[in-house]
Amino acid sequence: xxxxQGLVKGxxxxxxxxxxxxxxxxxxDEKPDLPPRTRGVIALxxxxxxxxxxxxxxxxxxxxxxxxxxxxxEPASGGRARSMKVLDRFAIDYALCMYCGICVEVCPxxxxxxxxxxxxxxxxxxxxxxxxxxxEEWTYTVLPPPSIEEGAEPPxxxxxxxTAPAAPAAPAAPAAPAEHRExxxxxx
Amino acid sequence: xxxxxxESIFNQWFSNYWLVLVVKTGVVVGFFLVAPMxxxxxxxxxxxxxxxxxGPMYAGRxxxxxxxxxxxxxxxxxxxxxxxxxxxxxxxxxxxxxxxPYIVLFVVIPFSPEIFALNLDVGIFxxxxxxxxxxxxxxxxxxASANKFSLIGALRAAAQLIAYELPxxxxxxxxxxQAGTLSMIGITEAQDRxxxxxxxxxxxxxxxxxxxxxxxxxxxxxxxxxxxxIFGAYTEYTGLKFAFFLLAEYGGIVxxxxxxxxxxxxxxxxxxLLGLIPEPLWMAAKIGALSFFVIWLRATYPRLREDQLQxxxxxxxxxxxxxxxxxxGLVKVAVR
Numbered sequence: 001x002x003x004x005q006g007l008v009k010g011x012x013x014x015x016x017x018x019x020x021x022x023x024x025x026x027x028x029d030e031k032p033d034l035p036p037r038t039r040g041v042i043a044l045x046x047x048x049x050x051x052x053x054x055x056x057x058x059x060x061x062x063x064x065x066x067x068x069x070x071x072x073x074e075p076a077s078g079g080r081a082r083s084m085k086v087l088d089r090f091a092i093d094y095a096l097c098m099y100c101g102i103c104v105e106v107c108p109x110x111x112x113x114x115x116x117x118x119x120x121x122x123x124x125x126x127x128x129x130x131x132x133x134x135x136e137e138w139t140y141t142v143l144p145p146p147s148i149e150e151g152a153e154p155p156x157x158x159x160x161x162x163t164a165p166a167a168p169a170a171p172a173a174p175a176a177p178a179e180h181r182e183x184x185x186x187x188x
Numbered sequence: 189x190x191x192x193x194x195e196s197i198f199n200q201w202f203s204n205y206w207l208v209l210v211v212k213t214g215v216v217v218g219f220f221l222v223a224p225m226x227x228x229x230x231x232x233x234x235x236x237x238x239x240x241x242x243g244p245m246y247a248g249r250x251x252x253x254x255x256x257x258x259x260x261x262x263x264x265x266x267x268x269x270x271x272x273x274x275x276x277x278x279x280x281x282x283x284x285x286x287x288x289p290y291i292v293l294f295v296v297i298p299f300s301p302e303i304f305a306l307n308l309d310v311g312i313f314x315x316x317x318x319x320x321x322x323x324x325x326x327x328x329x330x331x332a333s334a335n336k337f338s339l340i341g342a343l344r345a346a347a348q349l350i351a352y353e354l355p356x357x358x359x360x361x362x363x364x365x366q367a368g369t370l371s372m373i374g375i376t377e378a379q380d381r382x383x384x385x386x387x388x389x390x391x392x393x394x395x396x397x398x399x400x401x402x403x404x405x406x407x408x409x410x411x412x413x414x415x416x417x418i419f420g421a422y423t424e425y426t427g428l429k430f431a432f433f434l435l436a437e438y439g440g441i442v443x444x445x446x447x448x449x450x451x452x453x454x455x456x457x458x459x460x461l462l463g464l465i466p467e468p469l470w471m472a473a474k475i476g477a478l479s480f481f482v483i484w485l486r487a488t489y490p491r492l493r494e495d496q497l498q499x500x501x502x503x504x505x506x507x508x509x510x511x512x513x514x515x516x517g518l519v520k521v522a523v524r
Contacts, residue, residue, distance in 0.1 A: 007489070011484060014238040014484060014487045014488045015238075017238050017240050018237045018238045022236070022237060022241050022242050023240070024241055024242045026242070026245060
C-alpha cells in the first residue's frame with residue numbers, strides 16, 4: 001500500500017543501523033588511526049638548520065620566532081675563518097600556528113618535519129610556545145615518509161641508474177622506475 | 189464470565205492493613221523510580237546504536253549503565269532557581285502535578301492475577317483520569333514561568349494533549365466494551381482466548397499514537413523540542429524540578445506501555461504454549477517491547493508541526509476511533 005510505505009521503510013533503516021555494530025573509536029582508550037602525512041606538530045632538526053629565516057618569513061601567522069648570531073671557526077686544514085650562524089632561539093607558537101605546513105614545505109634544508117603527535121594541549125596558553133629543545137624532541141616522533149603509490153612517477157630524489165638504490169622503502173620494484181628513467185634518457 | 193482477581197500477594201503475606209499499605213506504596217514508588225531509569229538507559233543506548241554511535245560507555249564502567257544514576261545525582265545537587273517574576277507556589281508545584289498522576293497510575297497495573305496494588309473496579313477509568321490530570325501540570329509550569337515563550341509552549345502542549353485525549357479515551361472505551369469490564373485485571377482475564385489486538389488492531393494503533401502524543405514523545409514532541417521553543421513550558425526549570433518532569437515523561441512511557449499491553453496485548457497472560465514463563469516476566473516483556481517501539485519511533489520520524497498534529501487528531505484519529513467504537517458495538521450486539 002502506498003500510504004505508510006515510507007513510514008515502514010524508515011523503521012527498517014533504523015532497525016538495520018541498530019543491528020550493525022557502531023565503528024566509534026573511543027578516544028582516550030583507543031588511539032585514533034591516523035592517515036600518513038598527518039599534520040600533528042612541527043619538529044625541528046637543529047643540525048640541518050642554517051638560520052636562513054625562510055620559515056619565519058613565509059609563515060602567514062608569524063608564529064616562528066628565531067634569534068641567531070654568527071660565529072667564526074678556523075677550519076682544521078687551514079685557510080680563512082669560516083663564519084656560520086648559530087641558533088639562539090627557535091620557537092613555534094602553537095597558539096598561533098594554523099598547521100598550513102608552509103614552513104615545512106619552504107625549508108630548503110629539510111630542518112622542519114611533520115609529526116602525527118597531537119596530544120599537547122596545555123592549561124596555560126604560554127605553554128603552547130614550544131622552544132628549540134621541545135621541537136627537537138618531536139623529531140623522535142616523526143614517521144618515515146610514506147611509500148610511493150603504484151604507478152606513480154619516481155621522486156626527484158630517487159637514485160640515478162648505475163648507482164645502488166638508496167632506500168629499500170619503495171614497494172615498487174627498483175627495476176620499474178629504473179626502466180622509466182632509461183626511456184626518458186633514451187628519448188632525451 | 190469475567191474473572192475476578194483474588195487477593196493481592198501483599199495482602200496474603202501481611203495481615204496488618206497499615207503494613208500492607210506501606211509495602212504497597214514502597215513497591216509502587218520503587219518501581220516508578222527504577223523502571224523509568226531502565227527505559228531511559230535503554231533509550232540512550234538504542235537511540236545511539238540506531239544512529240551508528242555508542243551512547244554512554246563511561247559511567248559505571250560497563251557500557252555506562254550508571255549514566256542515569258549520575259544524571260539523577262547531578263540534578264539533585266543543582267541550585268533550585270525560581271525566576272523572580274514567577275509565581276513561586278505554582279512554579280514549585282507544577283512538577284508534582286505532572287509527575288504524581290503517573291506514579292498513582294502504577295497502583296492499578298497488574299503484573300499477575302496476584303501481583304497488583306489495587307484491583308479497582310473502575311481501573312481503566314482511573315488510569316485515563318490520572319493521565320488527564322498531568323495536563324494541568326504542564327499548564328501550571330508554562331503559566332508560572334513568567335516567560336512568554338514558556339506560556340506559548342505550554343498552551344501548544346495543552347492543545348496537543350487535549351486533542352489526543354479523545355482518541356485515547358475512545359480507543360480504551362472500545363476495549364472496555366469488548367471486555368465488558370473497567371477493571372484492569374478483568375480486561376486482562378477477558379483476553380484468555382485471544383488478545384484484543386487481534387480484533388481491534390486499528391484501536392491498538394490509535395491508542396499507541398495517542399499515548400505518544402499524550403507524553404509529547406517524538407514525532408509529537410513539538411511542544412518540548414529544542415528548536416521550537418527551547419523546551420516549551422519547562423524552559424525555566426532546573427535541578428530536581430526538571431528531573432521530575434523528565435521522570436514524569438519516562439514514567440509515563442512505562443505506564444502507558446503497561447496500559448496498552450493490558451488493554452491490547454493480554455497483559456500478563458502468556459501466549460499459547462509459553463505458559464511456563466512466569467506472568468510478571470511476560471508483563472515486563474510486553475512493557476519492554478512497547479517501550480522499545482516508542483524509542484524506535486523517536487529515532488525514525490521527524491516531528492509533526494502544530495497544525496499537522498491537530499489536524500491528524502481531530503480530522504483523522506477521532507473519526508476513526510468513533511468508527512472503531514461503532515464496529516465494536518455492532519459486533520457485540522450481533523454476537524449476543
